[in-house]
Amino acid sequence: MSLQVTDLRVYYRTLAGDVKALDGATFSIADKEIMGLAGESGCGKSTLGNSLIRLDGRMKYIGGSVNLDGNELPIWDQTGMNEFRFKQVSVIPQYAMSAMNPTRKIGKMIGELVESRGISYEEIKSELDRRVDLVGLDEDVLNRYPMELSGGMKQRMVMVISTLLDPSLLIADEVTSALDVSTQRAVAETLVSFRDHGFVKSMIVITHDVSILYQTADTILIMYAGKLAEKAPTKTIIEKPLHPYTRMLISSLPEVGVRYETKKLVGIPGSPPSLLNPPTGCRFRARCPLAFAKCAEEPPFIKIANDHEVACWKATGSDA
Amino acid sequence: MLSLNRVSKFYKIGTFGGKELAAVRDVSFDVNRGEVVSLIGESGSGKTTIGKMVLKLIEISRGSITFDGTDVAGIKGGAVKSYYREVQGVFQDPFSSYNPIFKADRVFTMIRSEYYPEMSRSDWDAKVETALAGVSLEPDQVLNKYPHQLSGGQLQRLLVARALLLDLKFLVADEIISMLDASTRIDVLNLLAELKDRGMGILFITHDLSLGNYISQKTVILRRGVVVEMGATDKVFGNPTHPYTKVLISSVPQLHKKWAEVEAEIQAHGGDHDGVCLYHEAYPPTGQAGDGPGDRPAMVKVEDDHFVGCFDLGQGICKA
Ligand SMILES: Nc1ncnc2c1ncn2[C@@H]1O[C@H](COP(=O)(O)OP(=O)(O)O)[C@@H](O)[C@H]1O
Ligand SMILES: Nc1ncnc2c1ncn2[C@@H]1O[C@H](COP(=O)(O)OP(=O)(O)O)[C@@H](O)[C@H]1O
Ligand code: SF4
Ligand SMILES: [Mg+2]
Ligand SMILES: [Mg+2]
Numbered sequence: 197m198s199l200q201v202t203d204l205r206v207y208y209r210t211l212a213g214d215v216k217a218l219d220g221a222t223f224s225i226a227d228k229e230i231m232g233l234a235g236e237s238g239c240g241k242s243t244l245g246n247s248l249i250r251l252d253g254r255m256k257y258i259g260g261s262v263n264l265d266g267n268e269l270p271i272w273d274q275t276g277m278n279e280f281r282f283k284q285v286s287v288i289p290q291y292a293m294s295a296m297n298p299t300r301k302i303g304k305m306i307g308e309l310v311e312s313r314g315i316s317y318e319e320i321k322s323e324l325d326r327r328v329d330l331v332g333l334d335e336d337v338l339n340r341y342p343m344e345l346s347g348g349m350k351q352r353m354v355m356v357i358s359t360l361l362d363p364s365l366l367i368a369d370e371v372t373s374a375l376d377v378s379t380q381r382a383v384a385e386t387l388v389s390f391r392d393h394g395f396v397k398s399m400i401v402i403t404h405d406v407s408i409l410y411q412t413a414d415t416i417l418i419m420y421a422g423k424l425a426e427k428a429p430t431k432t433i434i435e436k437p438l439h440p441y442t443r444m445l446i447s448s449l450p451e452v453g454v455r456y457e458t459k460k461l462v463g464i465p466g467s468p469p470s471l472l473n474p475p476t477g478c479r480f481r482a483r484c485p486l487a488f489a490k491c492a493e494e495p496p497f498i499k500i501a502n503d504h505e506v507a508c509w510k511a512t513g514s515d516a
Numbered sequence: 517m518l519s520l521n522r523v524s525k526f527y528k529i530g531t532f533g534g535k536e537l538a539a540v541r542d543v544s545f546d547v548n549r550g551e552v553v554s555l556i557g558e559s560g561s562g563k564t565t566i567g568k569m570v571l572k573l574i575e576i577s578r579g580s581i582t583f584d585g586t587d588v589a590g591i592k593g594g595a596v597k598s599y600y601r602e603v604q605g606v607f608q609d610p611f612s613s614y615n616p617i618f619k620a621d622r623v624f625t626m627i628r629s630e631y632y633p634e635m636s637r638s639d640w641d642a643k644v645e646t647a648l649a650g651v652s653l654e655p656d657q658v659l660n661k662y663p664h665q666l667s668g669g670q671l672q673r674l675l676v677a678r679a680l681l682l683d684l685k686f687l688v689a690d691e692i693i694s695m696l697d698a699s700t701r702i703d704v705l706n707l708l709a710e711l712k713d714r715g716m717g718i719l720f721i722t723h724d725l726s727l728g729n730y731i732s733q734k735t736v737i738l739r740r741g742v743v744v745e746m747g748a749t750d751k752v753f754g755n756p757t758h759p760y761t762k763v764l765i766s767s768v769p770q771l772h773k774k775w776a777e778v779e780a781e782i783q784a785h786g787g788d789h790d791g792v793c794l795y796h797e798a799y800p801p802t803g804q805a806g807d808g809p810g811d812r813p814a815m816v817k818v819e820d821d822h823f824v825g826c827f828d829l830g831q832g833i834c835k836a
Contacts, residue, residue, distance in 0.1 A: 236697045376558035376723060381767040381775060404698065407726075407769035434771060448702045450730035451771045452753060456709045461730075463706075464699035467667050 198398045199225040199248075199365055204260030206247040214256065215471045217243040219422040221260070222497060223505070225365070225398045225415075230391055232409030232430070233402045235419035236445075236468055241402045242290055244419070245367040247271060248400075249287045265364050265397075282313060286363040286396075290370045292354045296342040303338030306357055313361065320360060327356045327395070331386050348379035352386055359395045366396040372408055384412050406449060410434055415503070418442045421468050421479040424497045428504040438500070438511040441480050478508070486510045517717045518547040518570065518686055522579035525565050525741075539565045540741045542579070545734075547686070552708065552718040554728030554749070556764075557738035563721045566738075567688045570719065571605045572596065583686065601631065604679040608691035610671035614663040620671065621659050623678045631682065647680040651707055669700030676707060687711065690721040705731050725768045729753050737761050743815065747822035756782065757824045 202222050208215040217240045225231050233241050247255065248262055248271065257272035264284060270276035289295065297305055306324065307317035325335050331352040342350060351371055359366055368387060372380040390396055401413055409416050409430060416433040418425045418441065426439040437443045444464045454461065466483040469475050475482065477492040484491070490509045497507040506512065525540040540562040547553045557563050568574045570581060572588060581588040583603060591599050607613065614620055621644075628640055635643070648655055651673040658670055666674070672692055679687060689708060693701050709731055712718055722728050728735055729749060736746040737758070745758040756762045766779040815823040 236699060377725065377767040377769075378558070378763055381769070384769070385775075405769065406698070407771045410771050411769050411775055445698060446771070448699055449771055450702065450705065450726050452726050452729050452765070452768055453770075454726075454730055455749070456706070456731050460706065460709075461702045463701070463703040467669075467700075 198227045198229070198265055200263040201248070202261045202263075204244075204247065204262065205258035206243055206251065207256045207258055208243075208254050209256050210254075210472070213472055216422050216474055217471055218247060219471075219474070221424050223417060223424060223427055225400070227397055228391060229415060230388065230399045230401060230413045231427075232406075232413030232416040233400055233419065234404060234406050234409060234416060234445075235425070237404060238468060238471075239419045240422045240471075241404075241419060242369055243422075245287060245369050245400060245402050246289070248365070248367060249281055249285050250274070250277065282309070282358075282363065283361050284363055285365045285367070286358045286361075287367040288354055288358050288369060288371050290373075290402075292351075292358075292369075292371070296350065296354070298341060298343055301339055301341055302345075302353060306338070306360070309357070310360065315361070324356070324360060327360070328353075330389075330393075331356055332382075346379075347375055348383060351375065351379075351383050355383070355386060355390065359390055362395055364397045365399070366390070367400045367402070369402045370404070371401075372403065373405070380408070381411075384408055388412050406434070406446065407451060418445070421474060422471050423479055424505075424507060425480070426504075426506045426508075428506075432504060438504070438506045439480075439508045440484050440486050440510065480508075490514060517549050517584055518719070519582045520544050520546070520566070520570075520579070521582070523566070523569065523576055523581060524578040525562070525569060525574070526577045538741055540569075543738075543741075543743055544579075545736050545743065545746060547717045547719055547734075549685075549717055550712055550715045551734065552712045552720050552732040553734040553736060554720040554722060554732035555736050555738060556722060556725060556728050558723055558764075560740075561738045562741040563723075563738060564690055565741075567605060567690045567719065567721055570688055571603065572599065573605075597631075601682045602685040603688075604682060604684055604686075605688040605690060606672070606675045606679060606692050609695055610668055610675060610692075611663065613675055614671065616663050618662075620661055620663045620666055620674055623674065624681065627678060627681050643681060644677075647677040650680050650711075651677045652703070653677065667700070669696050669704060672696060672704055673707065676704075676711075680711075684716065686717045686719075688719045688721070691723070693722065693727055694724070701727075725753075725764060726770075737764070743825060745822075745824045746815075748820075751819065751822040755819070755822065757818055757822075758826055 204218060204221045206218040208217055221244060233244065235241055251257060251271060262269040262271050269280055310317060310320055328335055328337060333349060333352060337345065337353060345353065372383050375383060387401065391399055401409065403409060413430050415427060416430050417427040418439065420441050426437060426442045433442060434446060437446055448461055448463050450461060464483055469479055469482065478495050481487045481491045495507045495509045497505055498512060499505050500512055521544055523540060523543045526536040526538050529535050529537050543566060545553065555563050555566060569576050576589050624644055632640065645655055653670065653673055658666060658674060663671060693704055696704060705727060708718055720728060720732055732749050735749045735752040737744050739760050745752055745761045753765065756765050762782050766775065766782050770778060815825045818824050
């Protein structure tokens, strides 16, 4: 087992109160597993990804634990995490491309980054060159400034940098979202190849686009309103989902071949609840066509088959 | 109803406007009443430029656009207002169309003072209610609210409702779905399809092929300002013939087919009959690149309702 997250809770402090963005997540990721993380915007995907690596000033650790390869990660402790960040667990944040320092040549920036981790640039230079070449970039990119690179080139460069020290876990947050289709495909396939080459052991790929996950992920975890809804192998989530939210989400997606004239798709009525004062019981209750009395209690996220977990009273057969 | 006839747009660029950038070149297509035409291309291909020319927001450099037979460029003075009564646009980012310090329904009152200053309060309220019903919004959900109190989907639907307050015949929808979540995306798409069923003509601009495929009867594929393939949507998607269209279609992430499978299928038959490209069958290559009228190959009819202009003529990419 490479990652084990147990009952993790991380809230945002605001003047109006705590935003319960991640409210009790328990799941694990195996060696070599690429886990996709999907759900509507605002459901807590980035919060989950970021909390495994860096809690910013506004994030409040409430409870729970994160264990990576047998080591407890001190995620509530900024300095304590230094030892793990980038070496053991690395993130490609949402909007990473625009966050690259524009005044530094890319090679120089990488030098500073590895040196801050006590590794000399010379030591990693040949491996860096090899990986730059592997993602289809010219070695010369290291002598260029970030703004001289196209969106797709920048995104590939960010991927090379964040995995340079072979971290055990990589979190890729919406890395394909701002790209055109052909670039998107190249970037997604590069992610998979990094796992295949062993540059990272396992990966969390965050996206709101489930079809990208069908192409790249081994398993998919669906979140809803700060909670985990369902986790299963990719094929199961797409073809035989059990949680009503997953079902409605998958069946609302237009894909090539589906036309309005022949098959009219329907959306999910209503919108997700506020996480400032989330409803008690199942958070999907107000939008769920199957809701019944029991749903006033919170459904636990439990295993109902090998590799298949779900948080729904109906799906777990508790409606008798 | 809307007809583009060899439309080009050259932007002046450089310090003194001394250089020209050909953003759109020689584009011709029609949109009929009760028809959705999707204009598909990657970023920078000229989609928004075409939308803006239709909406008279920028000048047409060459060629002409006619609406119900009237030359759009020639509409001046008071006639412009009548044009906007019938032709409107909705753009990508719903938030940027609202001023956060005013209530969202101010976009309606502005239409009232501009177009219906004489109308009585009760007639106006009834008109607003009809328009809101047309986009499936409840008045008390959305009226009297500030933009931040509404979701992206609600704001986007309000903008469509605003357009409906006029005697709208034609809508330019420029990437209006991209900012929305999966579950509300399909509602806005279905809404456009219903407007089309009621006789509206819609130019649906998108970089997302699956959205275009779902909603449109006709598809225009744009590459670097030039139409490379167009025709009935099922033909363009079912039998992609231009190499660029093939790349686009094989890069779209699908939900039930892996990239490699789609690519294999397209290689196997998509447009190639016994190894001969449909375009080249009609237009045998002479070995010179850029063969055809001007510096671009002509659009050739490869089957009913399906036209292709091949850029790679003579460059050996297709097995001609
Ligand atoms: N800095 C912050 N302060 C307060 N609330 C926040 C902050 N960042 C995110 N949130 C809230 O936390 C919830 C989860 O956000 P996020 O993890 O970014 O979702 P996702 O990545 O799934 O779109 C949302 O309701 C969002 O509004
Ligand atoms: N006002 C402008 N001045 C100069 N160039 C422009 C202007 N607007 C767009 N362009 C250029 O024209 C091309 C087409 O842009 P656009 O129509 O916005 O494409 P799309 O909507 O397909 O992304 C791009 O190369 C863009 O940089
Ligand atoms: S627990 Fe109840 S409300 Fe929640 S998803 Fe299941 S059936 Fe619906
Ligand atoms: Mg996010
Ligand atoms: Mg555009």
